[in-house]
Amino acid sequence: MLGLLYKDYIAVKGKYFLMVLLGQFLFLTVIRLTVVDEVVDHILPPMVMMMLCCLAAVLPFVFELSLMKADEGRKQKQYFLSLPVSRRQYVASKYLFLAIAFYIIQAVATFEFVVCQVNMKSEEMSASMSTVQMLVPTFIAICLVICALELPFFVGMGVKKGMAAKESIIFIVFFLVVAYIMFGDLSVVEEASVMSLIDYFMKHPEISLTVQVLSPIVSVLLYYVSYLISARLFEGKEWEDE
């Protein structure tokens, strides 16, 4: 299993991802510890949120595909037969790899929040940083759900068909968005920004607590169910003789 995880780490060029993750952490740390300024206080909460969310989004939109593509060769049947693990364990390694990647992002985020509170003069910004601290795990949970929804397609149907299914879903979502733009209430969208989202959750503690509590639980449950489905699909998969 460790070998499979290491293989995936190489396949997705995990070293570069870790360098970017640690690089942005160091960048924020240096800024926070060296510049004591209210402007920085105001910039930090949305900036931290954007940076971490972008990094979390890499997982469902880049890593997932790279992971699956890496094993798609012409002699798949022989490849899987040569592995010293069962098909179920193979699928588990993919899920575990992504779960570890999410955990690492969350771990770095945990420290980033503590660093960003240092030297923060404005109490209001300190409070908005705490809200970001709640929103980032929620966004990570959403990315985990996206992975949970997509992985069974990739595992069960292969990369090509999986991509086709994914594109179809994106296409449907795109049409729904266009329909909303044409017929929906756009005033909601006009006022939307990262700061307005942060403000909304600051004003509604009960909603923020519910989201904070339920999003990790629901996402982990969905992820586990997704694993069970993928494992079953992969166990039943047959390859044509090559």
Added chain:
Amino acid sequence: MNKKLTKKRLLIYLAFSFALVWVPMIIYFATGGKYDSPMMNLILAYSMLCPSIAVLLTRKITKEGIPLLGKDSLQLGINLKNKKWLWFVLGFVAPVIYWDLAQLIFMAIFPETYNPAGFDVMGLPRNALILLPISGWTTGIVGSIGALGEEIGWRTYLYPKLEELMGPVGSVIVGGIIWGVWHYPAILQGHTFGTDYWGAPWSGFFVFTFSCVTMGALLYLVTKKTSSIWPAAIMHAVNNSGARALGLCLDTEVLTGIWAEKPIQIFMGDVVLNIMGVIAIVMLVKMKKEEE
């Protein structure tokens, strides 16, 4: 078993884990740093990673290698078979059980400490309060990296090495004392107890060390039972996140005399944890006998 080598490795590990934490903390306080500040939060967060850093450095220096899975490793694997999942569940629920049960006992002895108005402090509707212990679980897990950092150091390196030298009981007692002493610079500045209490700082040192011994026993037991560091990391994280429902309606301000003192209150708050710790020690001894 080479006891001399084990002792040498232990000393190197302890030197690293204490120096990495004590030196920056002492410098911070010596230069006028306050305990109740964001900078101190940063130092505390960093401190929690130091036992792991110390393990990695020690293993590198003493050429032990850094295995991730199996015996004498960082024990990062997860195996839920053979009812091991029960110990993971215990990792989640034990802190809620020992805190809330102890608070119930506290309220039974001192009924005047029950104050439901405390629930309103957070500005939440009453029906949202059920989410509080669950919130402790999720925030604990989400931010579990700090607890993992400590647990890798203490429970996968210090305790097993001490067990080699002095058996399970000795390892839990000496390990717990070392773990407690490691916190002393922070306690001296107000960690857990504040600074203005009866017998400060010695009573605080004693109570904290005692709970480190019992909690360490419980954490070491779940680590040994599962051969994984994760349930201990989860339990530690949930413990630190304050996953308790009754805590908000416990008003200790109304107490007077010796009962108003923080170390006494915390000792009473730890009563169920201490009982569970003693049970854990008994189980560890039994496990050792079975192994032999």
